[in-house]
Amino acid sequence: MGEFELIERFFKRPARRSPLGVGDDCALLQPAPGMQLAVSTDMLVEGRHFLSTVDPLRLGHKALAVNLSDLAACGASPLAFSLALALPAANEAWLERFSRGLLALADSHGCELVGGDTTQGPLNICITVFGEVPAGGALLRSGARAGDDIYVSGSVGDARLALEVFRGRLSVPAAVFEAARARLEQPTPRLALGMALRGIASAAIDISDGLAGDLGHVLSQSGVGARVDSVSAFGLLASPGIPVDTALDLVLSGGDDYELLFTAPPSASKAVQAAAAASATPITRIGTIHAEPGLQLVDRSGAVLMRRFTSFDHFA
Amino acid sequence: MGEFELIERFFKRPARRSPLGVGDDCALLQPAPGMQLAVSTDMLVEGRHFLSTVDPLRLGHKALAVNLSDLAACGASPLAFSLALALPAANEAWLERFSRGLLALADSHGCELVGGDTTQGPLNICITVFGEVPAGGALLRSGARAGDDIYVSGSVGDARLALEVFRGRLSVPAAVFEAARARLEQPTPRLALGMALRGIASAAIDISDGLAGDLGHVLSQSGVGARVDSVSAFGLLASPGIPVDTALDLVLSGGDDYELLFTAPPSASKAVQAAAAASATPITRIGTIHAEPGLQLVDRSGAVLMRRFTSFDHFA
Incomplete structure (x- = not known):
């Protein structure tokens, strides 16, 4: 399974709220009038943020949850996220469960995957999440x-x-x-x-x-x-x-x-x-x-x- | 040197264009009226995207350059970026040169660092870049x-x-x-x-x-x-x-x-x-x-x- 097939099979879904999602050089986001975009990034490394024995379904959930928690702390409502993933190998069983846990939490908050990157390397999950908050109204x-x-x-x-x-x-x-x-x-x-x-x-x-x-x-x-x-x-x-x-x-x-x-x-x-x-x-x-x-x-x-x-x- | 001192010394600078930069749960971005936000993420892994012998000053430049290149391909103008960094150790000499190369390129394009994450782990650099493009005018x-x-x-x-x-x-x-x-x-x-x-x-x-x-x-x-x-x-x-x-x-x-x-x-x-x-x-x-x-x-x-x-x- 190559890089593009991996994205196609596990992570590519049509953008519904964003003007442009996965598949071009950039994704496009359009905050509603009067809203600012709240942005946060968290990187999860095996052995430090999670144990190698964790169920990938739970890991997919957690990788997004810790980012959504930063939106919550600002009073922002979730809009979209990007996922960068370094994997030792393209393990289909792992990817199937990881993407299921990730996208189930994303769907439950209407937060869509709009882009990212995949590469070979030591397991590393880096998510950047985008939310909306009324201009001047973020909790600081x-x-x-x-x-x-x-x-x-x-x-x-x-x-x-x-x-x-x-x-x-x-x-x-x-x-x-x-x-x-x-x-x-x-x-x-x-x-x-x-x-x-x-x-x-x-x-x-x-x-x-x-x-x-x-x-x-x-x-x-x-x-x-x-x-x-x-x-x-x-x-x-x-x-x-x-x-x-x-x-x-x-x-x-x-x-x-x-x-x-x-x-x-x-x-x-x-x-x-x-x-x-x-x-x-x-x-x-x-x-x-x-x-x-x-x-x-x-x-x-x-x-x-x-x-x-x-x-x-x-x-x- | 701890995590917070590392961010303070090498990466924290006042946000000038963005409503809120490094230091809270989220950064805040405000695209100008009529503009959409273009977003792209690239992850660089040692041994795959760069050699361990590369000058960290050049590596800092490249890590941002490959992301800015995605904005260029959409016709977007750079606005801000977030940096997630996994490091084997907090090596001051390395961080000094890496941040210098990174921020010099960022400054030359008025693209400010607004947030991110640092953690211990195998060297991994994940940047998400934000640009502006007129609504409906992105090059696809x-x-x-x-x-x-x-x-x-x-x-x-x-x-x-x-x-x-x-x-x-x-x-x-x-x-x-x-x-x-x-x-x-x-x-x-x-x-x-x-x-x-x-x-x-x-x-x-x-x-x-x-x-x-x-x-x-x-x-x-x-x-x-x-x-x-x-x-x-x-x-x-x-x-x-x-x-x-x-x-x-x-x-x-x-x-x-x-x-x-x-x-x-x-x-x-x-x-x-x-x-x-x-x-x-x-x-x-x-x-x-x-x-x-x-x-x-x-x-x-x-x-x-x-x-x-x-x-x-x-x-x-």
């Missing part, structure tokens, strides 16, 4: 203000729990592991919540490198600090048998969550709850933005918790 | 019509000549090799010509996989055939000591040229010459589009040349 990391509430969607730390079990550092019942593994391998981009928070949230980011580290990006770009007072083990980390301290560490430094962390003024709390309800996405308030720089972590009684937590760094 | 592969003239820009086969010398299959004087090597390692995207051909060329493609193969894409997508009657050794392949038959083979099947191949009706020949002059780009007429499918190659006397030529396929 820089908008948090003193007094704002801090929220996270869904549950945080589930993916890291699965990784710790893979690494042999934690042991949980099989059902918990399977649920955690699905969270690691098939994350859910919070697109509906991101769009519902347009005009309501003051800042937003998706949690990919750990809650503490990603909150840190919001704080530094907004020039503020935060007091986190309501983080405890939640989601699958609240399972029996996981020490409370371990669970809290994994919540804060976990990574691969693809949940949204966002801020909003207390005056918008009803609108925030309505956005969560409208998008059928659970949210939790975890703390407050303060004018003083720094991130302070306190328990429910107000006692300061001193903990070491670091965000993920690919070159540290 | 599908527009060639019977009777159109076929042109190529610059000279074709120079890069392949360098590759044949690297492989030890050809031997040329040192000055010829250095010139060929510069063409292989630092190709010139024909952006000014592409933009000047808007409204004049009926079809266009950039020659990346070989003249015959890329002309073949135009023919199949336009539903026509071609008679190529004026291809002979040109550029560096016309150097003394290279057998004429070898030169012709390398012209037709070469690859890595990043020249434009385009078609235009004979009535537009003066406009084509004016576009070439205005963009200071040499062009050569090499044949004619015919209604009958297939690609026929004849010499200057009209005798049919039967030659084997194949375009490059990453999985063949």
Whole structure:
């Protein structure tokens, strides 16, 4: 199977929303009047972002999901994506499942594949995603203000729990592991919540490198600090048998969550709850933005918790 | 040096044309009113698209040049690009030269880096480039019509000549090799010509996989055939000591040229010459589009040349 047959069989589909899709030197995109184009790129490398044993169907889903999560964090609605793929060999069974997982998620969000590149090389998946957002209406990391509430969607730390079990550092019942593994391998981009928070949230980011580290990006770009007072083990980390301290560490430094962390003024709390309800996405308030720089972590009684937590760094 | 310091030191620069650049979950792009966004992605893998010995400054140039060449083939003007980079290690000397070559070419075309991703992994460079083109005015592969003239820009086969010398299959004087090597390692995207051909060329493609193969894409997508009657050794392949038959083979099947191949009706020949002059780009007429499918190659006397030529396929 050659390069062009590979594209034809697994990835070429007619463009419906875009003026021009796969098959020419460029694809063409046309944002609607008054809209800006939001763009994000993520590259996934075997052994670093996924295990070689992962089901290619789940890998196809995840490769697009992590990009869609960036659109969600800006409040953008998905439009299209391009896929660049380096493969050791043109393995048909692998391609069949990979493209199925990828395109199923794409279809469920009306996000069409408009171009890309395929080449021989060590397995590498690079997706660039395109979304639309009203001009001036994107949710940014820089908008948090003193007094704002801090929220996270869904549950945080589930993916890291699965990784710790893979690494042999934690042991949980099989059902918990399977649920955690699905969270690691098939994350859910919070697109509906991101769009519902347009005009309501003051800042937003998706949690990919750990809650503490990603909150840190919001704080530094907004020039503020935060007091986190309501983080405890939640989601699958609240399972029996996981020490409370371990669970809290994994919540804060976990990574691969693809949940949204966002801020909003207390005056918008009803609108925030309505956005969560409208998008059928659970949210939790975890703390407050303060004018003083720094991130302070306190328990429910107000006692300061001193903990070491670091965000993920690919070159540290 | 960590991931965030690496981005800060080598790749983060203020966005001037785009509403939002590096540093948030998404970049934001705003095409001018009446313009569409042209998008293209190319992935470069060590050992396949470049040798491990290449100067990183030239590699940075080439990684963006091959993408800009796709914009040129659509007649688009460059706007911005994203860079995803997998590196075995954060080598500062390498990053300094790579980013210098990359950003020098970007600056010379007003094309700004707005986002991307960095990760540890086998060396892989994936760029997605964004350009603007008037709505409905992009040059496509599908527009060639019977009777159109076929042109190529610059000279074709120079890069392949360098590759044949690297492989030890050809031997040329040192000055010829250095010139060929510069063409292989630092190709010139024909952006000014592409933009000047808007409204004049009926079809266009950039020659990346070989003249015959890329002309073949135009023919199949336009539903026509071609008679190529004026291809002979040109550029560096016309150097003394290279057998004429070898030169012709390398012209037709070469690859890595990043020249434009385009078609235009004979009535537009003066406009084509004016576009070439205005963009200071040499062009050569090499044949004619015919209604009958297939690609026929004849010499200057009209005798049919039967030659084997194949375009490059990453999985063949």
